[in-house]
Amino acid sequence: MPDQNERLLRCFSSVFPTLTEEEIENATAESIGIWDSLSTVTLAAVVQEEFDLEIDPEVLPSLNSYQAFREYLITR
DSSP: OOOHHHHHHHHHHHHSTTSOHHHHHTOBTTTOTTOOHHHHHHHHHHHHHHHTOOOOTTTGGGOOBHHHHHHHHHTO
């Protein structure tokens, strides 16, 4: 079974297919021009499905980078 980081990378790749792995790992809403609020919601939906969890909508604004998503998953 793929590790958590691989699974998260796959989630990001499905939403941002043109980014390299390195770009994804450094991705923030500010650094990725195509990352908007719809991308955040889409990414959250993909992550919820992949990890079988529910993300509180109040948390979404803070999930504005790959690292933020990663840290969120670690604390779950």
